[in-house]
Amino acid sequence: MAKYELKLPSMGESVAEATITNWLKKVGDPIEAEETIAEVATDKVDSEVSCDVSGIVAEILFKVDEVVKVGEVMAIIETENDAEIEAENGNEDDAENEAKNLTQQIAEIKETLAAPIDFSSSERFYSPLVKNIAKKEGITLDELNHIQGTGLNNRVTKDDILGYLAHRTQKSSIFATPTSSFVEGDERIEMSRMGKIIAEHMTMSKQTSAHVQSFTEVDVTRVWQWRNKVKKAFEAREGEKITFTPIFMEAVAKALVDFPMMNISVEGNTIIKKKHINIGMATALPDGNLIVPVIKNADALNLRGMVKTVNDLAVRARAGQLKPDEVKDGTYTVTNIGSFGTLFGTPIINQPQVGILAIGAICKVPSVIETPEGDVIGIRYKMMLSHSYDHRVVNGALGGMFVQRVAEYLEKWDMNRNI
Numbered sequence: 001m002a003k004y005e006l007k008l009p010s011m012g013e014s015v016a017e018a019t020i021t022n023w024l025k026k027v028g029d030p031i032e033a034e035e036t037i038a039e040v041a042t043d044k045v046d047s048e049v050s051c052d053v054s055g056i057v058a059e060i061l062f063k064v065d066e067v068v069k070v071g072e073v074m075a076i077i078e079t080e081n082d083a084e085i086e087a088e089n090g091n092e093d094d095a096e097n098e099a100k101n102l103t104q105q106i107a108e109i110k111e112t113l114a115a116p117i118d119f120s121s122s123e124r125f126y127s128p129l130v131k132n133i134a135k136k137e138g139i140t141l142d143e144l145n146h147i148q149g150t151g152l153n154n155r156v157t158k159d160d161i162l163g164y165l166a167h168r169t170q171k172s173s174i175f176a177t178p179t180s181s182f183v184e185g186d187e188r189i190e191m192s193r194m195g196k197i198i199a200e201h202m203t204m205s206k207q208t209s210a211h212v213q214s215f216t217e218v219d220v221t222r223v224w225q226w227r228n229k230v231k232k233a234f235e236a237r238e239g240e241k242i243t244f245t246p247i248f249m250e251a252v253a254k255a256l257v258d259f260p261m262m263n264i265s266v267e268g269n270t271i272i273k274k275k276h277i278n279i280g281m282a283t284a285l286p287d288g289n290l291i292v293p294v295i296k297n298a299d300a301l302n303l304r305g306m307v308k309t310v311n312d313l314a315v316r317a318r319a320g321q322l323k324p325d326e327v328k329d330g331t332y333t334v335t336n337i338g339s340f341g342t343l344f345g346t347p348i349i350n351q352p353q354v355g356i357l358a359i360g361a362i363c364k365v366p367s368v369i370e371t372p373e374g375d376v377i378g379i380r381y382k383m384m385l386s387h388s389y390d391h392r393v394v395n396g397a398l399g400g401m402f403v404q405r406v407a408e409y410l411e412k413w414d415m416n417r418n419i
Contacts, residue, residue, distance in 0.1 A: 004053045004077040008068045011042050011324050017069045018042045019193065025057045031077065038074065041193060045291070045327045046320050055079030117141050125155055133161050194289045205351045210391040213346050214400045217384055220362060222413040223247055224381040230419055238307075242419070245281070245314075245336055246306040248359050251409035252334055253277055253298040259402045263331050265352040266393055280330035280350055281310065283317040284340075292350060293317050294330040303419050338362060344384035354394055357403065360384035 011018055018040035025037050031051050038049045059076040062068050117134060119126060122141055126134070134144055139161070147164050149156040182188070191199070227242060234242045256263045256277045265272045277299040280292040293313040295301070301309060316322050333350040338361035347358040360383045367380040387403035 001055070001078040001080055003058065004055065004079050005073045006037065006049075006051055006075040006077055007073050008040070008049065008070050010070055011040075011047060015042045015070065015324060017067050018047070019067050020062050020064055020074075021046065022064060023060060027057050027060055029057050031055060031057055040068070042324065045322050045324050047324060049074070051077060053077055053079045117144075125153075127155070127157075129158055130156050130161050133158070133165075137165055139165075192287065192289065194291075198290060201351065202348045205348050208351055209349050209354070211346070211349065211388055212391040212396065212399065214387045214389075214396065214403050215344060215384060216387075216400075216403050216407050217382055218407040219367070219380050219382050219411050220413075221381045222415055223410055224362065226413055226415050226417065229415075234307075234419060238304075240307070240311050242307050243310070244362070246303065246310040247413075248336070248406075248410070249279055249281065249295060249298060249310060249334060250301075250303055250306050251406045252279060252332070252357060253301075254409055255402055255405040256332060257299050258405055259398065261398060262355050262389070262394065262402050264354055264393065265331070266354065266390065267352070271393055274331040276329075276331065278329050278331045280333035280353075281313060282333060282335035283314055285318060291317050291322070291327060292330060292333060293322055293326050294328065296329070303417075307419075332356070334359065338383060344386045346386060347388050349388055349390055354390040355399070355402070356388050357406065358386040358388070360386065 008018060019042075020038055021041050022039040023037070024039065025031055031037060031054065033052060033054045034050050036048045037051045037057070040047055040049055055077040056079075057075060058078045060074075061076070062074055068074055117131070117140070119131060119141065122145060124145060126144065130144075133139070134141075143164075144156065144161075147156050147160055148154075149160055151157040151160070223244070227244065227247070231242050256279075260273060263274045263277055265274065276297055279295045279298040281295060282290055282292050284290055293316075295306070295309055295313065298306070313322070313326065330350065330353060332353055333347075333356040335347050335356065336359045337345050337347075338359050341361050343363070344360045345358045347356045349356050362381050362383045364379055365382050366377055367382065369376050369378045369380070385403050385407060387399055389399040389402075391399075
């Protein structure tokens with residue numbers, strides 16, 4: 001019998017490895033072509049790995065919770081079909097090349113970080129002693145150039161650089177994560193893999209973007225009444241419910257068309273204006289974690305298409321059935337915190353995007369209504385929109401106008417609209 005090497009396939013752009021969460025087959029089990037052999041988890045989404053050939057599982061090379069790189073051999077399958085193996089090995093060349101390219105890129109980055117400081121690019125003089133201390137302590141040239149020198153002609157002395165080091169160490173210790181006391185009865189709970197990823201991503205976002213918020217109150221009485229009017233007929237015809245979320249998503253997509261500079265990302269000192277409007281939809285999972293499936297080309301969907309897409313992504317997200325490509329390439333994110341009864345919040349930007357909109361709970365409140373006969377008090381359905389945006393590239397005017405445009409689309413909802 002011939003032996004077929006089952007390798008971890010490409011899991012999507014920028015994904016270089018995956019953690020094995022479950023083997024569905026054991027050594028000695030028969031397996032059919034296209035049958036799932038293992039479940040894996042990446043930093044973006046959980047997925048399944050299927051076998052490309054039929055045969056018997058001869059070896060399993062990784063245990064559960066071990067990390068496999070794209071292109072690495074996960075298992076050996078014994079099969080009688082040599083021609084099938086040759087064909088599949090040809091198809092695996094792309095995945096193997098991608099893994100090699102990613103490995104090379106990582107090596108190049110490490111080499112760059114480890115490269116010695118090039119003092120020739122600085123117009124400032126540094127003594128050999130100062131240079132040696134800088135190299136030993138990992139001080140960058142940019143840091144050196146900002147140290148105030150006390151020597152002749154403002155040169156940096158040994159005491160200057162040692163003082164800077166002491167200040168940097170002290171500053172680091174101030175912001176270090178404090179240890180927590182542990183007493184009898186307390187319970188230690190290890191963070192889940194996804195929880196750790198979310199924590200790192202949110203911390204990175206706060207350190208990267210200058211977060212600022214704009215808030216606006218929206219009268220959604222027309223939306224509330226229209227949905228009540230059409231929801232039963234829509235469910236009877238389509239077999240699924242129409243929630244408020246796709247209505248909100250449509251309004252956001254329209255506002256992004258109106259304000260394309262909210263549909264951007266930042267790369268160093270460069271702004272990348274996105275061609276497509278891909279809206280991330282923050283979705284709570286049963287285990288308390290969060291995932292963000294992406295509605296691709298949201299501005300091209302009519303409301304019926306938006307309802308279908310939102311419902312499909314939400315159901316499959318909670319069931320752990322999303323594909324890697326369905327959680328990437330988002331250009332703006334919406335989180336419906338109102339589904340948990342929250343009125344408003346200050347959401348953290350989903351990098352590398354520059355904006356995120358939190359939609360608060362819809363509340364029935366007394367409100368002043370302007371009429372031709374004068375102002376009256378009436379019952380209205382209202383909610384808060386909380387817009388967080390990156391103040392490095394989005395000023396208050398743009399951030400405020402964008403969220404106000406979303407509000408206008410909702411407040412001027414067509415009560416006679418068909419779906």
